[in-house]
Amino acid sequence: NLLIYSLDFITLPDDVKIRNMNHDERENSGMGKRNRNRFNMLCDIGDLSALLSGSHDIEGFLQCAVDLVARHLDADVCSIYLYDEVSEDLVLKATVGLNPEAVGRVRMKPGEGLVGSTFLHLRPFREASASKNPVFKYFEETQEERFESFLAVPIQRGIQKIGVLVVQHENPDSFTETDVMALRASAAQLASAIENARLLIDLYKATGKRPATDSLTEEPRFIKGMSASGGYALAPAAVFRKSHVDLLTRPGRWDRTYTVDDFHAALEKTSAQLIDLQNRLTERLPESVSLIFTAHFMILKDSKFINKIVQLIDKGISPPDAVKTIARQYIQIFSASPHAYIREKVSDMEDLAGRIIKNFSSPKTESRARTNGGHIVIAGEIYPSEILKLASEEIQGIVLVKGGVTSHVSILARSLKIPMIIADQSDLLHLPEGTPVLLDASIGNIYIHPSEEVVQHFEKQYRIQKAAAVLPKPIAPETRTRDGIRIHLMANVNLLSELETTRNLNAEGIGLYRTEFPFLIRPAFPSEEEQYMIYKRIFDEMEKRPVTIRTLDIGGDKALVYANTTSGLNPDLGLRSIRFSLRHRNIFEQQIRAVLRSAAADDNLRIMFPMISSIDEFQEARKMVQMCMADLEREQLPCHRSPAIGMMVEVPAVVPLIDAFAREADFFSIGTNDFVQYTLAVDRTNEKVSDYYCPEHPAVLRGLHQIVRAAVSAGKDVSVCGEMAHEPEFIPFLIGIGVRTLSIDPQFLPAVQERIAALKFSDAQQHAELLLAEITLRGVRQILSRQDGLTLV
Numbered sequence: 171n172l173l174i175y176s177l178d179f180i181t182l183p184d185d186v187k188i189r190n191m192n193h194d195e196r197e198n199s200g201m202g203k204r205n206r207n208r209f210n211m212l213c214d215i216g217d218l219s220a221l222l223s224g225s226h227d228i229e230g231f232l233q234c235a236v237d238l239v240a241r242h243l244d245a246d247v248c249s250i251y252l253y254d255e256v257s258e259d260l261v262l263k264a265t266v267g268l269n270p271e272a273v274g275r276v277r278m279k280p281g282e283g284l285v286g287s288t289f290l291h292l293r294p295f296r297e298a299s300a301s302k303n304p305v306f307k308y309f310e311e312t313q314e315e316r317f318e319s320f321l322a323v324p325i326q327r328g329i330q331k332i333g334v335l336v337v338q339h340e341n342p343d344s345f346t347e348t349d350v351m352a353l354r355a356s357a358a359q360l361a362s363a364i365e366n367a368r369l370l371i372d373l374y375k376a377t378g379k380r381p382a383t384d385s386l387t388e389e390p391r392f393i394k395g396m397s398a399s400g401g402y403a404l405a406p407a408a409v410f411r412k413s414h415v416d417l418l419t420r421p422g423r424w425d426r427t428y429t430v431d432d433f434h435a436a437l438e439k440t441s442a443q444l445i446d447l448q449n450r451l452t453e454r455l456p457e458s459v460s461l462i463f464t465a466h467f468m469i470l471k472d473s474k475f476i477n478k479i480v481q482l483i484d485k486g487i488s489p490p491d492a493v494k495t496i497a498r499q500y501i502q503i504f505s506a507s508p509h510a511y512i513r514e515k516v517s518d519m520e521d522l523a524g525r526i527i528k529n530f531s532s533p534k535t536e537s538r539a540r541t542n543g544g545h546i547v548i549a550g551e552i553y554p555s556e557i558l559k560l561a562s563e564e565i566q567g568i569v570l571v572k573g574g575v576t577s578h579v580s581i582l583a584r585s586l587k588i589p590m591i592i593a594d595q596s597d598l599l600h601l602p603e604g605t606p607v608l609l610d611a612s613i614g615n616i617y618i619h620p621s622e623e624v625v626q627h628f629e630k631q632y633r634i635q636k637a638a639a640v641l642p643k644p645i646a647p648e649t650r651t652r653d654g655i656r657i658h659l660m661a662n663v664n665l666l667s668e669l670e671t672t673r674n675l676n677a678e679g680i681g682l683y684r685t686e687f688p689f690l691i692r693p694a695f696p697s698e699e700e701q702y703m704i705y706k707r708i709f710d711e712m713e714k715r716p717v718t719i720r721t722l723d724i725g726g727d728k729a730l731v732y733a734n735t736t737s738g739l740n741p742d743l744g745l746r747s748i749r750f751s752l753r754h755r756n757i758f759e760q761q762i763r764a765v766l767r768s769a770a771a772d773d774n775l776r777i778m779f780p781m782i783s784s785i786d787e788f789q790e791a792r793k794m795v796q797m798c799m800a801d802l803e804r805e806q807l808p809c810h811r812s813p814a815i816g817m818m819v820e821v822p823a824v825v826p827l828i829d830a831f832a833r834e835a836d837f838f839s840i841g842t843n844d845f846v847q848y849t850l851a852v853d854r855t856n857e858k859v860s861d862y863y864c865p866e867h868p869a870v871l872r873g874l875h876q877i878v879r880a881a882v883s884a885g886k887d888v889s890v891c892g893e894m895a896h897e898p899e900f901i902p903f904l905i906g907i908g909v910r911t912l913s914i915d916p917q918f919l920p921a922v923q924e925r926i927a928a929l930k931f932s933d934a935q936q937h938a939e940l941l942l943a944e945i946t947l948r949g950v951r952q953i954l955s956r957q958d959g960l961t962l963v
Contacts, residue, residue, distance in 0.1 A: 328695025681913025842892025
């Protein structure tokens with residue numbers, strides 16, 4: 171299955187059609203060996219860390235890549251062409267088999283020649299005899315006239331065009347459809363690393379300025395914040411990015427005189443540390459694989475970066491100061507780029523340069539640094555991918571000075587079991603490095619310079635809690651109210667690491683798998699193959715239980731920097747969720763194909779579209795699923811043939827049309843977090859208006875009732891997957907209006923089942939009727955506080 175990939179071919183005018191030859195006899199003979207070679211190639215390319223570590227520089231990495239692909243595809247030639255956005259040319263950057271002097275000299279425009287046509291149309295291009303195709307263009311420098319067989323595939327990450335990967339052979343008609351699949355999968359695996367390589371090769375074409383740093387202010391002693399992820403932590407403070415920024419800006423005070431040999435030793439130590447961090451992170455979060463530190467490795471292998479530092483050292487500049495000088499030049503270049511994904515490399519450069527400088531430390535200093543037990547990180551803003559880097563270094567806790575408790579950064583912190591508090595205190599960003607901080611994240615308390623008495627109290631409390639902590643017991647196989655009404659309890663899953671808990675607690679299935687996390691934690695769009703491996707593991711581990719896959723839900727508080735989804739004055743109302751997927755159909759298609767392929771052997775696939783606001787959107791998205799199924803069947807690839815297709819109900823515009831939606835969709839899932847936000851026009855991540863975010867608002871309750879009534883009348887399943895689904899005060903209302911499926915974070919399963927078992931459905935119905943009759947918030951809250959006629963746990 172690793173070899174399976176899309177086989178859509180480029181559509182050209184009749185006089186330049188691609189000639190697809192019949193290869194049946196040749197493919198059948200020796201097919202086992204060919205497939206084994208292709209599989210070995212994918213495994214080799216999948217280990218990007220090893221490929222990077224074995225290269226001396228960027229050009230060496232690209233050369234390793236073409237050597238590897240040529241060897242496994244038995245090709246006489248393999249070449250990588252990268253797109254230069256300044257000159258708007260495709261440039262030959264690495265080759266095996268062609269004249270090596272052609273590297274850097276051969277250039278062509280998109281659409282020019284077979285390579286340019288592959289890049290322009292973003293489709294594989296295969297020719298039995300390349301020179302006979304009218305599109306073919308010969309470049310004398312390459313000396314490629316004897317290579318007749320030609321196969322090229324585009325290299326791209328999501329919407330970003332990167333270049334073209336090409337193989338050639340002397341024998342005519344040498345490549346098969348199996349080779350097309352293998353080469354496409356290889357290009358997808360290499361795309362992220364190659365994109366970084368292209369960035370570093372071309373980075374000297376821009377200039378820019380670096381912002382000034384802030385000054386320190388007086389530090390507070392106690393701050394009350396909001397708990398985003400529970401737990402306890404006591405550790406020195408480290409302001410996010412500030413530590414490394416300070417290293418790059420403040421005058422150097424080095425403990426001894428360093429040499430160029432010390433610089434190279436620091437590079438080696440940094441590389442080893444990154445490999446170790448990456449390996450530990452991959453064990454903890456399989457979704458991250460080896461991509462988190464790819465940019466770091468690329469910079470470490472950049473000969474220009476290293477040589478410029480060495481030149482300054484030769485001129486008498488201290489090695490740490492030389493690193494700072496060149497790093498600042500890179501930061502200026504990255505900052506000035508018009509591309510968001512390149513500007514994001516500023517933090518990578520700051521992080522990497524800081525690591526190198528710290529690795530100049532003497533053994534004594536290094537020993538002290540290793541005993542501090544991690545840090546509590548304080549940040550003004552932080553992306554999910556950055557949390558992963560911090561998690562790989564075993565940070566103790568996080569303080570975020572802005573953001574909402576329901577944001578996806580908070581969800582990720584809870585999934586990683588990192589204590590996190592959100593506090594509206596910008597002064598914390600100026601806290602001196604190493605300041606002792608204690609977090610009581612269970613209730614949101616922050617102690618700066620805590621007294622010995624406070625530390626002893628919390629450490630004693632933490633030891634008691636830790637000793638008393640036991641894993642939640644599995645829930646009963648069935649959940650019923652006191653009078654026998656069946657309720658289904660499903661799990662919300664964010665990360666693969668949560669699957670084991672979901673199974674062990676006896677969840678009836680996955681009611682919501684948030685597919686955005688593999689997108690959020692990576693520096694670029696995951697390919698179809700990368701998504702396939704993640705989704706396949708979900709279906710394998712859930713052992714035939716129902717699984718609901720929500721398609722990509724990005725935007726708002728889930729921005730992808732590399733996709734420029736942060737644009738707009740109000741991101742929550744911008745190009746997000748299904749709007750983004752329908753705008754970028756190649757990304758949507760890759761995700762749907764990966765889902766359908768991964769569930770080929772499963773009977774219980776449910777595909778759900780987020781943020782649907784019109785019948786037209788739903789029909790268009792459903793049509794994409796049907797098109798992908800038809801493509802996979804035509805390609806004779808295993809896939810799920812009849813998934814249930816449903817939608818999230820989050821947008822108030824859906825409610826007046828809910829009866830029509832109930833005729834179109836196979837099921838509904840109500841995302842109460844966004845439904846409340848959009849119904850009440852309240853930014854749920856803004857603590858300044860948090861008092862207006864009221865799930866108990868009469869308009870919200872009546873809207874939920876109307877949605878559930880329409881689904882029940884049409885005989886369609888309706889579930890609730892937002893925060894209201896696990897809150898004890900709302901469970902009776904939801905059951906009373908007819909909800910029979912709740913999808914909640916796994917840790918809430920035992921408490922929710924216990925709450926339901928204590929209820930009588932008849933009482934819940936009466937309770938819901940009382941709430942629906944009320945027109946004021948005050949009246950609703952009075953009823954909720956009394957829980958009239960209900961048995962409480």
